[in-house]
Amino acid sequence: MSITEQKAAAGMELQSQESTYLDAINQALREAMEEDSRVFIIGEDVGVYGGAFKVTKGLFDKFGAKRVIDSPLCESGFIGAAVGAALMGLRPVVEVQYADFISCGWDQIVNVAAKIHYRTGDPVPLVIRAPSGAGLRAGPFHSQSPEGWFAHTPGLKVVAPATPFDARGMLKSAILEENPVIFFEHKYLYRRLKERLPKEAYEVPLGKALVRREGNDVTVISYGAMLHKAIEAAEGLAEKSISVEVVDVRTLTPLDRETLVGSVKKTGKAVVVCEDNFSYGVAAELTATISEAAFEYLDGPIVRIAPPDTPIPFSPPLEDAYLPQVVDITAAIEKLARY
Amino acid sequence: MEPTKEQLMDMYYYMLLGRAFEERLEALYRQGRIPGAIYLGRGQEASYIGSAYALKTGDVIAPTHRDMMAMLPRGMDVKSIMAQHYGKVTGPTRGRGEADYLGDLSKGIFTTVSMLPDFYPVAAGAALAFKYRGEDRVALAYCGDGATSRGDWHEALNLAAVMNLPVVFFVINNKYAYSTPNENEMKIADIADRAAGYGIPGRTVDGNDVLAVHEATLAAVDNARTERGPSLIEAKTMRMRGHAGHDPYDYVPKASLEEWEKKDPIKRYEEYLTGLDWFNDDEREVLATRVGNEIKDAVDFAEASPLPDPSEVTTGVYH
Amino acid sequence: MSILVMPRLGETVTEGTVIRWLKREGEPIEKDEMIVEISTDKVDTEIPAPDSGIVNKIMVPEGGKVAVGTELALIDGQAVAAVAAPSASAVPEPEHPPDTGKFISPIVRRLAKEKNVDITQISGTGEGGRVTKKDVLGYQAEPAVQPAPVAAEQKPAGREEIVPLGHIRQAIAEHMMRSLRTSAHVTVIVEVDMEKVVNLRRAHKEEFERQNGYHLTYLPFVCRALVEALEEWPAFNAVLDGDNLILKHYVNLGIAVTIPDGLIVPVIKGAEGLNISGLAAAIHDLAERSRSEKLRPDEVHEGTFTITNPGSFGSIIQTPIINQPQVAILSLEAIVERPVVVDSAIAVRHMVNLGLSYDHRVNDGAGATQFLTGIKRRLESGDFGDELLSPVGG
Known part of the structure; x- marks a missing residue:
């Protein structure tokens, strides 16, 4: 846990068992459903089967078929239905089996859910959970990081937690939101991260970035699975007396520009690391934000590290070449520090 | 159940109001007094009024851009609809939504979008919420023949059928999807036949006969209320204007339009009413005057209303 | 920049008040030097600064009461000349x-x-x-x-024991005595043959539980019958206001729920619009959240009639006290098998007593008995089958 999380958790008793990132999401769903009967889950194979990744495991037995709904295979259909239920006062949590499949429900998200409040003022309390990200040898259709598409759409909130603590707390916040939230959970992290979480319910607010590691020479900005590579690179560089600050974006929309810019004003140098591909992506937005708001504090070019503009390849050597690796991040930081 | 005298006159009033509103709107459009596009449903009055009048308070409808008339029996005020066309703050979307995409959830009317039939799944979801809470409410979604070719249409019907949801899918088959005639849209004669593919009842009805539409909708709504699930109604009618205000409508043979003009739903309904012993020209005059005044008041209201303040362009994207 | 937050001083503490700032904005401060004095339900104490630096911003003024975790001040650890x-x-x-x-x-x-x-x-x-x-x-x-x-x-996590303050108990005592002083209580009891409802529930309970994840109880059936009777006899769904009786043409049904500290009456708003399944869901939801203390304040107000269910603990006769300012209350007693005479022969039937305490200022014995037997007839008809919903998901 980070410093801020420890503070947030101060006074909270911790569970005796460690929870994975996946367990954390399950806990948030369970809590939200216990607290509010308007919350229900809909998606493919989420009920009896417990979800393709078992995120909803046990919820069907506890809450029944009415609240954990196995839908036919129709992303547009069930996302649209969730919007209708939300407009009628329920609080649906949709599971899209893989974030890659979210494009099958594209119109319901960007033209229906996102554009209601601006016109009518009606709240749309809807959460769409989407397991995203590469690194699992899953190829072009089960590895994408499409968060940029949605971050570009006004009316949606877009979040991408990097730790079990954040995954649980931010999903709770997302379910309490009155706006549509696209919740990108990085599936590479599902079972790789573990930590002891608070026993009692808590929320991590949306729209707040977090300084995960303090440093003075270079700021690295990242989120999701790439954040962990950025931290690893930062720790390695400490041995070379390069002091790296790492900022976790956590929420893409609304973006906490103040925290990002504040860190870069301190260090004067910035590296942005994203899993979304290079051009016209999240990294471009973060870079532009820094150059506009911190130009007179910059002591070097802003560096973007992101995968190339290609589909995500399947074969291990290709996928490894595609994804930014710790050595790539380390080299970029080192070069910028020397500049 | 046979409609009462009061119900018969209500439906007549709404049909007259809908037509008068559209006639005024067409004039305003040609005079350049309203900034946006218009999509008229002239000739489809019976389909709109007969169906929407079959619903109760608490039910919801999802209309499309052409379906303003379906909002009238739900209590949507013509002043606010007119203000929407003028882009004024007194319209239901305060100048944000395009003219023809409006609604009011408090009256059970979704504010829908241009992509059709995106609100078919949404209406199914509203029905899901009613069923989830055990409420005695029904959702009714409109679309035209064109939208039945899209995936959302089929996803919604299947989802609602599988979940046995209290929703009525109402298709107004007005022969053309913009300029594309039925025969280039589908290989079947009756859209209602598609219901069989989802295991739900499907029924074709004369869309120019307000009482037939009303009866068919009542039956479908009753089906939904008594938990026998969704159904599909196809109202066959004819769009008597182009797709939008700018459309010269020259892709339809003149003879066809002349033929359909003879089946005008308002004229037909008046003939029916005239055969009833209590109906007379005085009743017709009273309604005509009332409707005329309401349309005039609506235009006055819209023109006197303020335009939105440009400084508010970025407000309200989020709740 | 480090952040000073309102600490959680004890497990049950949810908010605290800033009594006095010991440092002003712009003043330097050392780590662990006292920066602010705060007060909570449990303790008044000074809080040490989490970091050295300059007090950059004070976000909560003296006297301000804020939730645990709220940011109180920012301390600029950089402390470079501004x-x-x-x-x-x-x-x-x-x-x-x-x-x-x-x-x-x-x-x-x-x-x-x-x-x-x-x-x-x-x-x-x-x-x-x-x-x-x-x-x-x-x-x-x-x-x-x-x-x-x-x-x-x-x-460190708090080690205090949760000591109940007894305020719920005090509120109940006050409310009950006020009700007895206010209303002219009369209790009437009828005996209801529940055989058909018992059979109906038996036929549906497994499927219902599979669909909903909780048991189907008898309470929703009684509530449905009650709501229909209230619509027919609105003088029992009313409030007495001086010389006026205010009839409510909607039913906000209070459900008495036992909680560790006593009793709470959450309200099903608009109960007239709910069928058996809807009532079951609402009762389950409100009862669960009553016990887990997750009710919203507006969910315990504006009731128009109250039902209490002492039968779930085995009682067969009770004379409930009216929940003011309502004018009547219904008690559902235990369903027990009793020998009864049916068609001139002795049969064993599932029987239940329904007790109605009503305010004799408003209603009389004849009306009260008609109202109560209306509920009895509805339950004995057992005609609820259509209302048991097929599952949403299946």
Whole structure:
């Protein structure tokens, strides 16, 4: 846990068992459903089967078929239905089996859910959970990081937690939101991260970035699975007396520009690391934000590290070449520090 | 159940109001007094009024851009609809939504979008919420023949059928999807036949006969209320204007339009009413005057209303 | 920048009040030096600063009451001499830097201008001899200020025992005595043959539980019958206001729920619009959240009639006290098998007593008995089958 999380958790008793990132999401769903009967889950194979990744495991037995709904295979259909239920006062949590499949429900998200409040003022309390990200040898259709598409759409909130603590707390916040939230959970992290979480319910607010590691020479900005590579690179560089600050974006929309810019004003140098591909992506937005708001504090070019503009390849050597690796991040930081 | 005298006159009033509103709107459009596009449903009055009048308070409808008339029996005020066309703050979307995409959830009317039939799944979801809470409410979604070719249409019907949801899918088959005639849209004669593919009842009805539409909708709504699930109604009618205000409508043979003009739903309904012993020209005059005044008041209201303040362009994207 | 938050001083404490700030904005502070005095339900105490630096911003004024975790103040650990930052939109004046033959970064140019330094006099340590930000700062011979490490101040979890304050008990006592002083209580009891409802429930309970994840009880059936009777006899769904009886043409049905501290009556708003399944869901939801203390304040107000279910603990006769300002209350007793005479023969039937306490100021025995037997007839008809919903998901 980070410093801020420890503070947030101060006074909270911790569970005796460690929870994975996946367990954390399950806990948030369970809590939200216990607290509010308007919350229900809909998606493919989420009920009896417990979800393709078992995120909803046990919820069907506890809450029944009415609240954990196995839908036919129709992303547009069930996302649209969730919007209708939300407009009628329920609080649906949709599971899209893989974030890659979210494009099958594209119109319901960007033209229906996102554009209601601006016109009518009606709240749309809807959460769409989407397991995203590469690194699992899953190829072009089960590895994408499409968060940029949605971050570009006004009316949606877009979040991408990097730790079990954040995954649980931010999903709770997302379910309490009155706006549509696209919740990108990085599936590479599902079972790789573990930590002891608070026993009692808590929320991590949306729209707040977090300084995960303090440093003075270079700021690295990242989120999701790439954040962990950025931290690893930062720790390695400490041995070379390069002091790296790492900022976790956590929420893409609304973006906490103040925290990002504040860190870069301190260090004067910035590296942005994203899993979304290079051009016209999240990294471009973060870079532009820094150059506009911190130009007179910059002591070097802003560096973007992101995968190339290609589909995500399947074969291990290709996928490894595609994804930014710790050595790539380390080299970029080192070069910028020397500049 | 046979409609009462009061119900018969209500439906007549709404049909007259809908037509008068559209006639005024067409004039305003040609005079350049309203900034946006218009999509008229002239000739489809019976389909709109007969169906929407079959619903109760608490039910919801999802209309499309052409379906303003379906909002009238739900209590949507013509002043606010007119203000929407003028882009004024007194319209239901305060100048944000395009003219023809409006609604009011408090009256059970979704504010829908241009992509059709995106609100078919949404209406199914509203029905899901009613069923989830055990409420005695029904959702009714409109679309035209064109939208039945899209995936959302089929996803919604299947989802609602599988979940046995209290929703009525109402298709107004007005022969053309913009300029594309039925025969280039589908290989079947009756859209209602598609219901069989989802295991739900499907029924074709004369869309120019307000009482037939009303009866068919009542039956479908009753089906939904008594938990026998969704159904599909196809109202066959004819769009008597182009797709939008700018459309010269020259892709339809003149003879066809002349033929359909003879089946005008308002004229037909008046003939029916005239055969009833209590109906007379005085009743017709009273309604005509009332409707005329309401349309005039609506235009006055819209023109006197303020335009939105440009400084508010970025407000309200989020709740 | 480190953040001082309202600490959670004890498990059950949810908020605290800022009594006095011991430091003002702009004042320097050492780590662990007392910065603020706060007060909570349990304790008044001074709070030490989490970090050394300058008190950058005080976010909660003296007297302010805020939730645990709320940010109270920011402490700037950098503590560098404040340099006014230009606003993001302020485009810097174009100027021609001294030609050093090397790239001059935006910050180097700005610092050099502010400190009136000739960049050409500085020997650069950057790539290709570029003058870096550190070089300019170093040329000023200002000691580079290292930010103090931010300490992770972690409070141990509270060990206090939760001591019930008894305020719920006090409120119940006051309310019950006031009701007895206010209303002319009369209780009437009828006996209801529940055989058909018992069979109906038996036929549906397994499927219902599979669909909903909770048991189907008898209470929703009784509530449905009650709601229908209230619509027919609105004088029991009313409030007495001086010389006026206010009839409610909607039913907000209060359900008495036992909780560890006593009793709470959450309200099903608009119960007339719910069928058996809807009522079952509402009862389950409200009961669960009553027990887990997750009710919203508006969910215990505006009831028009109350039902209590002492039968779930085995009682067969009770005379309930009216929940003011309502004018009647129904008790559902235990369903027990009893020998009864049916068609001149003795049969064993599932029987239940329904008790109605009503306010004799408003209603009389004849009306009360008609109302109660209306509920009895509805239950004995057992005609609820259509209302048991097929599952949403299946």
